[in-house]
Amino acid sequence: MKLEEFQAKILFREYGIPVPDGTMVNTSEEARSAAEEIGCPVVIKAQVQAGGRGKAGGVKLAKTPAEAYMAANAILGMDIKGFIVERLLVDPAVSIAGEYYVGITFDRRKKMPVMMASASGGVDIEKVAAETPEQIFFGEINPERGLRSFEAKQLAFQLFADKKKALATASVMMKLWDCFHGVDASLVEINPLAELEDGSIIALDAKIVLDDNAMFKHPIMEEMRLPTTSEQKELDARSHGLSYVQLDGNIGCMVNGAGLALATMDLIKHLGGTPANFLDIGGSSSPQKVIHAMELLVSDSNVKAVFINVFGGITRCDDVANGLVAALQEIKTDIPLVIRLAGTNEEEGIRILSDFGITALKDMTEGAREAIRLAGEGGDS
């Protein structure tokens, strides 16, 4: 779960990381009042879960409350990489002397958290990593011991020769680890970590991605979820035990298992079609789940054909077939369906569907070809 900047800054503040004393607002009028209260100049920042807000025009400086109102007017409703701006953060503007980068994530190869620090802050860190990797310093963190003071100082002195600034940065690093560990994050990032003209160190931006697996430890974090429209659909799916990601193709896919779902989408693409979504119905085959899955697929107006690909392992094909029959009796749709059933009890499953007037295929490639053909016909009519 990705947090927006204003939420991440609330958590940073709780962990003692210095951040600007800003306010989240929903309207231009609120932006004007916030600017008056904070004192101009202020920075108006779009709150979306996408990088590159500045380039997209989602960050503006305002020298007066009236300018804040106009800037807010311009940014609210803006589409930034598919995210519509609904909220703004109004932060006091500061005089920046230098921009740095500090972040923590998991190193999958070493199977442990790693802190990254760079003097090249304020720009896309993946670009720095790709073009000038020598400008990023890494420090492994033993997750049991945590980040220790001397380890933080080693990294901080890579960024600053000046003792006061290095120690202030090391202190931010220690608090950032406390935050990462405390909220079970999979990523925390300060970019830029700014050095101000008075020599102080402050987090001007904040990024936190929480580990979805750890949400059970932090139920309160669930309240911070601010889903976008497409995410709302994914969340609804999850509440029914489905894993769903919408794409822009025209063949709806329903598959049991994440890996097989990816393979099915790849096969459709390989054969010249375009998948409309990723949808993993998981191991269970309850009719209710299949009904929800069908509802999701037919609610996407791009979908011209549906390909259901099930490999019965522990999931039995006859159970899936019964679920499908129940689903199709409840949901009336003109969208053509292609069903492939293989594995445990496939003969029985195919017979159940055939009694209902549906021909199920045994081969995945054959099924994908048929779905592509039907989607093409639907597109022409």
Next chain:
Amino acid sequence: MSILIDESTRVMIQGLGRDGSFHAEQMKNYGTNIVAGVHPGKGGSSIHGFPVFNTASRAARETGAECTVIFVPAPFAADAILAGANAGVGLVVAVTEGIPVLDMSKIVRELKELGTCLAGPNCPGLISPDKSKVGIMPGGIFKKGPVGVISRSGTLTYEVVNQLSCAGYGQSTAIGMGGDPVVGMKYNDYLELFEEDGETELVVIVGEIGGTDEQDAADFVKERISKPVVGYVVGRSAPPGKRMGHAGAIISGTDSTVEAKVAFLREKGIPVADTVEQIVDLVGDGLGGRN
């Protein structure tokens, strides 16, 4: 031979709830040598003909279990893995999905110190056909033979194995290593075991988007593995930044795309299939027409 498990491996099961009991029975029917179950509060009873203990430590001590499989629900699974490992078993297979990544990063360190092997978490387990299965794989599709299979996923493994079996290419051992960002053993650990295994003649690695495990495996194969290896990587349609079912399947940089992985594997001399059907052809080529 086979790797990690065979008919003599003494297996215990931690977590005998709905899923755990169901799969305990499935494993037993397959021929797995199950010696004990562990479920707090059910100690002293028995299920499917094997004794149940309250703690992993007692179960291992009294039955000599060498391997444990974890079905304990996510909030308690991290502790269960540690309990199993500290009970002295050599191999922990964690089927449970949804264990926090930070907890796993702590666990893998402790298990390394204990010298315990870990498969998973969030994995279907492993199977040595006609000998033993530890996990949730459907036994019927597997066939004994010379192909080792290592995969990051569950049902896709079944699809691959089923097509291999139907074409006459049986398996020595098949492993689902798990779909999380931090897992115990990875491709390289299993590849090393397959290299030494007398029964395995070829290894199939089934990968997906996210991370750089497939690249690590390709480097390892080039340096250390003399047996033929066939690759397959899924997730070409996945958009960046979106979790595609598995917690580890997120494109988070150019290295973690399918295209980058396939190119890297091919560069290291590993033939890569575009579809499951092609895996069967490449396995046939690799075995030189034998099956």
